[in-house]
Amino acid sequence: MSQETKTNEQNFPPTCSVQVTEHCTPNDQPEGSNEDNSSFQVSISSHYSTPFDCILLAQAQELRSDVDNIKLNICSQLKVDSGKFATVTPTAIKNCNTLNKITLATGLLALLNMSEKVCSTISGCRLPEADTEHKENLDIPTSMSQLPTVEASLQAIHASLLKHKDKDSKTVERMFKSIEEQLEDLRVSISQLRKPRKSDASTPDFLPVPVPQFQLQLDNFNPPHRVDTSGLISEPTPCTSSYLNEFIDDSMSEELKEFLDSHSADFDRNTERGHSVVSFGQPYVYPGAKASTPLESTFPDPIAKLAGIIKAKYPDSIINQCLVNRYIDENAVLPEHSDNEISVVHGSNIFTVSIGDTCDVTFKKKDGSNEEVVKSIKGKSMYVMSRDSQSKWSHRIDPSPTSRSLRYSITFRYVSKNGNEATIIQGDSNTRHLKFGSGKGTFGDRLPGKRLLRYTIDAIEPEACIGYKNVVIHCGINDIRRPQADVRDCATRLIAKLDKISRICKSSSKIIVSPILPTKSQHLNERAKLFNHLLFDYVNRVNPRIGCLDFNNFLDAETGLLANQYGSYRDRSDAIHLGSSGIFTLSRVIVEKIRGNLVDGRLFSHVVNLNIPTPRGNHEYHHD
Numbered sequence: 331m332s333q334e335t336k337t338n339e340q341n342f343p344p345t346c347s348v349q350v351t352e353h354c355t356p357n358d359q360p361e362g363s364n365e366d367n368s369s370f371q372v373s374i375s376s377h378y379s380t381p382f383d384c385i386l387l388a389q390a391q392e393l394r395s396d397v398d399n400i401k402l403n404i405c406s407q408l409k410v411d412s413g414k415f416a417t418v419t420p421t422a423i424k425n426c427n428t429l430n431k432i433t434l435a436t437g438l439l440a441l442l443n444m445s446e447k448v449c450s451t452i453s454g455c456r457l458p459e460a461d462t463e464h465k466e467n468l469d470i471p472t473s474m475s476q477l478p479t480v481e482a483s484l485q486a487i488h489a490s491l492l493k494h495k496d497k498d499s500k501t502v503e504r505m506f507k508s509i510e511e512q513l514e515d516l517r518v519s520i521s522q523l524r525k526p527r528k529s530d531a532s533t534p535d536f537l538p539v540p541v542p543q544f545q546l547q548l549d550n551f552n553p554p555h556r557v558d559t560s561g562l563i564s565e566p567t568p569c570t571s572s573y574l575n576e577f578i579d580d581s582m583s584e585e586l587k588e589f590l591d592s593h594s595a596d597f598d599r600n601t602e603r604g605h606s607v608v609s610f611g612q613p614y615v616y617p618g619a620k621a622s623t624p625l626e627s628t629f630p631d632p633i634a635k636l637a638g639i640i641k642a643k644y645p646d647s648i649i650n651q652c653l654v655n656r657y658i659d660e661n662a663v664l665p666e667h668s669d670n671e672i673s674v675v676h677g678s679n680i681f682t683v684s685i686g687d688t689c690d691v692t693f694k695k696k697d698g699s700n701e702e703v704v705k706s707i708k709g710k711s712m713y714v715m716s717r718d719s720q721s722k723w724s725h726r727i728d729p730s731p732t733s734r735s736l737r738y739s740i741t742f743r744y745v746s747k748n749g750n751e752a753t754i755i756q757g758d759s760n761t762r763h764l765k766f767g768s769g770k771g772t773f774g775d776r777l778p779g780k781r782l783l784r785y786t787i788d789a790i791e792p793e794a795c796i797g798y799k800n801v802v803i804h805c806g807i808n809d810i811r812r813p814q815a816d817v818r819d820c821a822t823r824l825i826a827k828l829d830k831i832s833r834i835c836k837s838s839s840k841i842i843v844s845p846i847l848p849t850k851s852q853h854l855n856e857r858a859k860l861f862n863h864l865l866f867d868y869v870n871r872v873n874p875r876i877g878c879l880d881f882n883n884f885l886d887a888e889t890g891l892l893a894n895q896y897g898s899y900r901d902r903s904d905a906i907h908l909g910s911s912g913i914f915t916l917s918r919v920i921v922e923k924i925r926g927n928l929v930d931g932r933l934f935s936h937v938v939n940l941n942i943p944t945p946r947g948n949h950e951y952h953h954d
């Protein structure tokens with residue numbers, strides 16, 4: 331470590347403590363919200379006056395494993411027992427090297443990012459201005475009233491880390507840049523969230539924005555660069571979420587082997603590339619599947635017993651399908667793949683119990699780095715792959731250079747037939763009234779799905795789209811209306827998200843993006859037009875797999891603005907929110923597209939199957 335770093339280390343906050351408390355407040359949801367993620371745990375430690383104080387740890391159910399992974403990651407970097415995460419002592423922080431400090435900071439940033447995500451999910455909840463007179467009108471859990479300190483904390487972390495900047499290291503340099511960018515984003519988001527508003531509004535009040543001096547030079551638009559966050563928050567998600575040695579005992583292993591041996595004729599009939607398969611329970615279909623018709627629709631005795639052992643360890647898991655792979659010798663292989671079929675229920679785990687000889691399974695990162703991790707899987711063990719691991723890693727079994735005798739892998743999944751048709755909408759205030767399910771004002775039972783409120787582009791979660799037949803992304807207005815927003819950068823960030831979604835979702839998923847809806851503001855429409863130009867260019871030329879909604883009907887032919895009948899009735903000066911007629915029309919446009927009716931002159935299925943870019947018509951708003 332350089333002398334400079336040593337000296338600076340003394341400046342590092344001397345009494346850093348990361349206090350993470352967890353308490354359960356299960357029904358913190360706002361009235362009228364119909365989000366699926368129904369329970370929140372929000373807690374803040376605010377009694378430490380250090381840069382790391384006031385860490386808001388918001389744990390929505392769906393973020394739990396991310397939070398746990400980040401905690402584990404921080405602890406392993408700092409060489410602290412994970413049970414002691416609640417008190418990462420000043421000494422631990424002082425004694426770790428610069429890179430570890432960065433890891434710590436990025437971990438904390440990740441937690442803050444998540445908290446921010448949850449803050450915006452708790453609709454109507456705003457971060458309070460210090461001493462704001464609006465405070466009592468805001469729908470804020472009291473514990474959040476300390477939040478302004480978060481911003482101060484971030485600045486302090488940043489300032490402190492800057493002193494540690496090791497100018498010789500490119501990696502450190504890159505990490506700093508990423509941290510700086512993240513901090514900037516967080517600061518903007520926090521200040522935006524802090525603006526007073528009614529608790530039922532979902533986006534900040536309209537601010538006039540200067541007319542941008544953009545020139546539309548589509549020909550010069552470079553294909554979007556891919557946003558690479560690997561290495562920023564040192565990827566906490568492992569290729570397998572856990573590996574348990576000696577998961578079953580000898581007698582269970584023997585019983586299973588005997589049972590599977592008795593099915594050798596069935597395995598012989600179902601030879602896939604390099605190995606053989608049989609299945610039980612629900613049908614599980616994947617490309618090239620030979621055992622998509624199960625031998626039995628229920629689990630036979632030894633398999634049911636094994637499923638019971640897994641259920642005892644993972645009581646929340648649902649298992650209804652079992653695929654058994656047989657590898658007879660060292661030449662048997664399993665081609666590289668991910669189990670990310672739409673039929674595998676979103677968020678469910680895949681459990682793999684091994685019987686017989688030890689075997690290497692190779693996991694390969696899907697981020698283009700080609701990084702590989704080889705895990706030696708022993709007989710009687712179990713490894714668990716999360717849905718997230720399927721989006722980030724592929725896996726395979728290569729021929730073994732040394733001898734390998736018979737091995738069975740018994741894999742359990744939760745598959746759904748109905749899930750095949752489900753739709754996910756990640757959208758902002760204008761989609762927040764759209765509802766799935768039955769009853770008035772919903773899409774109806776024939777279009778099941780889930781809606782996530784995601785106010786900003788950065789909050790869109792590509793991984794949450796996996797497993798859905800239809801993916802609808804509707805976001806961007808909040809990003810471009812920030813006075814200092816760089817519209818091109820906003821478009822690039824949305825495109826990066828779309829890029830990722832189209833990479834990790836099955837090719838049979840329909841991916842649909844909304845351009846930014848017209849508003850009642852000429853200024854804002856100028857920005858929206860530029861944003862949409864870039865988006866259309868991407869879906870037309872770069873990624874024709876993505877379908878685009880057509881919003882021209884929302885325009886008033888005379889003014890080129892959002893037509894009055896579609897805008898907000900209650901507040902005519904509201905430039906961006908749709909009224910009930912607008913919301914109804916938006917829902918029709920989405921359903922038309924999902925149903926595969928002719929849109930843009932083509933059926934959606936054509937778009938899905940298309941490999942080559944084909945120019946589509948002009949999607950620009952007809953403003954003049």
Ligand SMILES: O=C(O)CCC(=O)C(=O)O
Binds near residue numbers: 725
């Ligand atoms: O045999 C193994 O360990 C892997 C099996 C697998 O990846 C699968 O069945 O999808």
Ligand SMILES: [Fe+2]
Binds near residue numbers: 668669
């Ligand atoms: Fe697999």
